[in-house]
Amino acid sequence: MKKKLTPLIVSILLFIPGLILHGRTVWLSPVLCTVSYLLIGGKVLLKAAKNIRRGHIFDENFLMCVATLGAFAIREFPEAAAVMLFYQIGERFEHYAVDKSRRSIAELMDIRPDWARLYRDGVEQEVDPEQIEIGDLIRVQPGEKIPLDGVVTAGTAALDTKALTGEPMPRQVQVGDDVISGCINLDGVLTIRVTKPFGESTVSKILDLVENAAGQKAKHETFISRFAAVYTPVVVGAAVLLAVLPPLLIPGQAFSDWIGRALNFLVVSCPCALVISVPLTFFGGIGGASKKGILVKGGNFLEALAKTDSVMMDKTGTLTKGEFAVQEVCPVGMTKEELLHFTASAECFSSHPIAKALLSAALLPVDPSTVTDITETAGFGITATVSGKQVLIGNEKHLQKAGLVVPSAEGIGTIVYVAVGGRFAGHIRIADVIKPEAIDAISRLKKMRVRRTVMLTGDALPTARAVADTVGIDTVYAELLPTDKLEHLEGIFKTTPPGGRVVFVGDGINDAPVLARADVGIAMGGLGADAAIEAADIVIMTDEVSRVATVIGIARKTMRIVRQNIVFAIGIKVAVLILSACGLVGMWAAVFADVGVSVLAILNALRMLK
């Protein structure tokens, strides 16, 4: 792509005296200008000649040659040379801008591993990741990319997941943990048993998605390509009419004057600025989002997202962590620590989510050897002996069956009643944890003037209401079956003003129909969840719900730049066409309306890649 600078500089050096001497010398100025012209425009002339033989009359090179040769014909030597110079300088800028955007895009795609270190029969060798099969062992050294998805079988390390999730905090992994391709191993040496072939590994899926995103074109892109297809012939046709009709119809009008005006039309007839900048902006939007760990499956989804009217969210896993935690401890006749200790001890052999929450809340260390005689009564609770004392844990009925009087407690979530040594000892409230950033996520949506926020959940109404109030969601629909969610979505559609879009955010598990039916379906926690990646239009790789606002912001910025470029490019072109037709501007303005506008539009589009 690199072109030599020398001809350009020599050409400029010849052109300047040519311009100064214009009209003062008989032959020196024309000669200087012609040599300057040929030096810079020789290649353009050759290319144009080749293209004519192939029947491309609307080719940019050809139009530029006709325009400049026309300028020679009407003895405007400096103008011919200047236009060619200007055109070539503009082209260089354009190439530079295109190159720069290509490089930025390549950087975004730089998560593809080139090789993997296969460890087989005691020998290590570097092979193409595609050759590795499920069950193979691979080794990843510090500083290297994990080439395929797998499970760690030896070693510990911190992984940099930034390229996938946009998350700056490294993730610690140890033996038994799942690891995802595309992460970079920061320290330690890892041995990994491969669980997915390269084609199905996370990296391949993400790359495939981002690269193919261009296939799903936005309406604006389709508009531009239709516009481009008619724009050039129309402008060239107008140029012909402009050159011929006025001199024939209006007495006293010179052909040379009108041909000059018509030549301007030819220069402005390339729709390049639009054809380059609009797809580049969408691509930049998609690329910029993927840098932040958000995968967008097409420009059309950014277009829809920019018009978001209502955001519907699933509760569990989206607004809440989907993990239970102890929210409240109310002991009777003992300390909180003691109550938690007895409860956690009695539950220490259970793998129930509630037991896990109790265990992780225990402040004193739990010694399993002090726990004996555990019996579990389904639907009621657990009875066990801890350090010689009988402990009952469960619902009210479980304790009432043992003849105890249980004061009823109220609150969100699950309440566990405890009795120790035959006496009521208090209750512990356990509930799903609201994500700390959920409140900020909703308030950001509201600041962005999203009209309506709705929460859908299968959970009980009081719990759902409490979560909604905490995070600031307006409307709650609780106690829903998966099919009910779809019905509510239809209801939301009916009350959405025309032009507004409905976005659904879920974790991709059992809400696939809603994800598909919404205008834009966003799945959370895409890292490792293949079903979510398949079902959704947009995938947020981490479980941060605040990125919903981030991606809406990206969508709006994309659409703003697209509109700016369309209005700017068409506006300047039309203005220059009108001014040219009136004979008010020279070919310089026309060249600006061609390459100048392209360069500015590309630079504007490049803002998206930042």
Added chain:
Amino acid sequence: MKQSFRITGIDCANCAAKLERKLQKIDGVTSLSLNFFTSKLILEAEEDRFDAVLAEVARVTHKEQPDAELGKA
């Protein structure tokens, strides 16, 4: 059947757009997209005619853009 290719050597975005429009009109092409920035051409055509369609795509590409090269993705 859907397959992607690498396409390089196209002069400008408008040339790429024009080429894309021409290629989309080829008989047997279900869908085709040409991305100037990623240098990617994605062709979808019926399985049993795929090779013939691909040959035609290559021929038209060469005719429109003699410097263009169509290769493996």
